[in-house]
Amino acid sequence: MRAGRLFPPVLLLTLVLLGRGGHCTAIPARAQADGVIVLSVPRVVSLENGSSTNVTISLRAPLNETLVVTLNITHSSKHGTIVELPDEVQLPAGHTKAGFQVKADDVGQVTVYLYTSNSNLTGPRIQFQVIHSIIVKYADQVIGWIYFLAWSISFYPQLYENWRRKSVVGLSFDFIALNLTGFIAYSVFNVGLFWIPLIKEEFLLSYPNGVNPVAINDVFFSLHAVALTLLTIIQCCIYEAYMNFRRKSTEGWSIGNVLLDFVGGSFSLLQMFLQSYNNDQWKLIFGDPTKFGLGVFSIIFDIVFMVQHYCLYRRQGYEPCE
Known part of the structure; x- marks a missing residue:
């Protein structure tokens, strides 16, 4: 299903990181193409090993249908689990916010790219950095x-x-x-x-x-x-x-x-x-x-x-x- 039929041409998703042990560095919103939802995310999220951070995805205006944001891990500095992430986050119709939790399990770096259910284009990246202390x-x-x-x-x-x-x-x-x-x-x-x-x-x-x-x-x-x-x-x-x-x-x-x-x-x-x-x-x-x-x-x-x-x-x- 094409994005332009159900969604406005310009949708901005902003990730706001809240919670203990976390730190984010925000980047400005990117320009977007017609019919494509563009994500604006922090470049870096810093976590202390064992801590967790709540991530909130927000929209400027509510949508008519559920928006699905997929988190795709493209790099991990270790073979084991460094951060616990959901596979996808759903933003229900009529809502402007949806949250998920990130938990740090081991010291290392993880790179995640975000996709939406309305576009096959690669979204921006988030780099999770888990530190010792x-x-x-x-x-x-x-x-x-x-x-x-x-x-x-x-x-x-x-x-x-x-x-x-x-x-x-x-x-x-x-x-x-x-x-x-x-x-x-x-x-x-x-x-x-x-x-x-x-x-x-x-x-x-x-x-x-x-x-x-x-x-x-x-x-x-x-x-x-x-x-x-x-x-x-x-x-x-x-x-x-x-x-x-x-x-x-x-x-x-x-x-x-x-x-x-x-x-x-x-x-x-x-x-x-x-x-x-x-x-x-x-x-x-x-x-x-x-x-x-x-x-x-x-x-x-x-x-x-x-x-x-x-x-x-x-x-x-x-x-x-x-």
Whole structure:
């Protein structure tokens, strides 16, 4: 039976997630073709293992006949049951709402596509993400902002040190230039994957059931890092620069920058490990290679700088001129 005979050409279904342990990220309503019911659903539903969430399907206006919405699982990260879902949901004639319950049985990810009884077209998808603990999720978010603050503040001691001495002696311009190159690339990656719909669609084509690894703190940090690194380069253009190894001294190099950078790198990696543990997806560690690489390499070089400052060059090889 054709949809156009019994239903208006435009019908909007909105899924509103209510209940304990659940979280949804809504997306705007999609455009619809004539005679086709278009579903507007959350992209992601997060559940703590063992919790349940009530899902409500609603219509703008009641229908003359029962509407059947079928839930079709297209991907499951495990062979066992991750979430308990009904095969279909019926919205009775004359009603505008129908509800069903989703229960989390195991940690993992499930992708579900929605169909209606009036169309053979594939509906939008919902990705159910069952995590170990909501506390770990919040800890992951807090740690993400700690690394953001530590890494972001780490730029200011060097800027202050340069301004105080009116010199960038001991600061390598090559180091700053390479930093700028890396942060620009990191910013392009983060902004594209977090804000640009076309790039997000490309990510979903490559990883149809993947979890976007970029968080808002990643975007803010990378943009802030580009701005502060540019400011440091301006200082280098004003002041004359020499490198540490030529003077056998760390005089002029802010150890506060190194220590905070070490803290930021450590918490950045810790956040990625917590995300991977909480979702049982260890591939998330390498899902954002720029963030992972930045954290690892920053920690390595921070250790080198700390060894130079506290061990190798503790005593100055020259007497500073007043």
